[in-house]
Amino acid sequence: MRAYRLGRLLVAALAVAGLALVGAGATRLPVRPPQPDGTAAPHRTVPAPHLPPLPRAVPVEVRIPAIDVRAPLVSVAADAAGALEVPPLDRPAVAGWYRLGVSPGETGNAVLVGHVDSPAGPAVFFNLGRLRPGDTIEIVRTDARLVRFAVLGVEAYPKDRFPTDLVYGPGDAAGLRLITCGGRFDGDSGEYVDNLVVFASRAA
Template sequence: MPRLLRAGMGAAAVGLLLIYNSVDTTPAGDPAAAPAAPPAATAAASPPPSPAAPAAAPGAPVLKRAKPTRLRIPQIAVDAPFTELALGPTGQLDAPPPDDKNLVGWYRDGVTPGERGSAVVAGHIDTSKGPAVFLLLSLLLPGNKVEVSRADGTVAVFSVDSVETFAKNAFPDQRVYGKTPDAQLRLITCGGTYDKQKRDYLDNVVVFAHLESSHKA
């Protein structure tokens, strides 16, 4: 069951919270034979940081706001364009279109990659058309690089800090979406066991990364 957008409660300091879900609408069966259909909702993002956000550490790079245009992760052969994601009528973040397996989504009202805060990028692990852009996301290692090309002509280079898997019913909202003193990136997809009865993956894979440098494209 997709988790709805939440505001207030214990997550008030986090802002708008969403979570990536992949729900299979094909007949129950092995997901390798019948890949999951388009997710009903996708990853999460926090709103642009407020003046109350912690001060960045001395020397930590922070970029101005600029829309992301392309994501490259050489270690897992990702080279994909971005699409903007908006909220649907039920308060969920719309998923990237299911007819394009090589596409990542960015919540257009959230932090842009390179800005101070936690920028969130969502991608499918699979779709009805087969394996998708974030199929190998869980294989990333600390120190691997993630490059985000931006509309202002800069490339933000992030370094992976950790790759972790969380049960969807015990997702650490504050840790993933909370304010940060520097520019950070979260890459999110589905993972873990595929529940044939629920037609859904039980976990989320989250890559935590920080902005290491930037350069002109």
């Protein structure tokens, strides 16, 4: 059995949100996770016509058909050190919803986080870098609504330049942000050097 090297959790300071983002890469895989194509993503969430904001409801599943993701969601918050929690590493197929922010479909940017890999291999958000503008993300909520979002773009950011405002800042429309680890794996630190962020807007 191949032994994967475990890395330390990645932390980027989030001054606006008062949190730190815990990155979700924990191993070095023989295959590097897919990376964005380098095209700058439009960061402004575009209001969807004829789609009024939804009331708050807990999201329970995320579906991303373009990369064959269909994963349960668990609620996450911040730990005692002020770091954004991620699902347990022994549940790599599960993604987390930041419950102290908005829920998907409300006005503002809902945030999901997931591991890129685990000791067992690729994890739930391993292929986020393959997403392209127009790809669909679907969120199932406890109120039985299925909320659709369209990808605006995907970008990689060095951990010390995490785009706090763009991810956690207020918005005037229903947006979605997906976060995982990306970039090069640094064998000395045991970390991926970047965070990958998917930007999406609500769609009909």
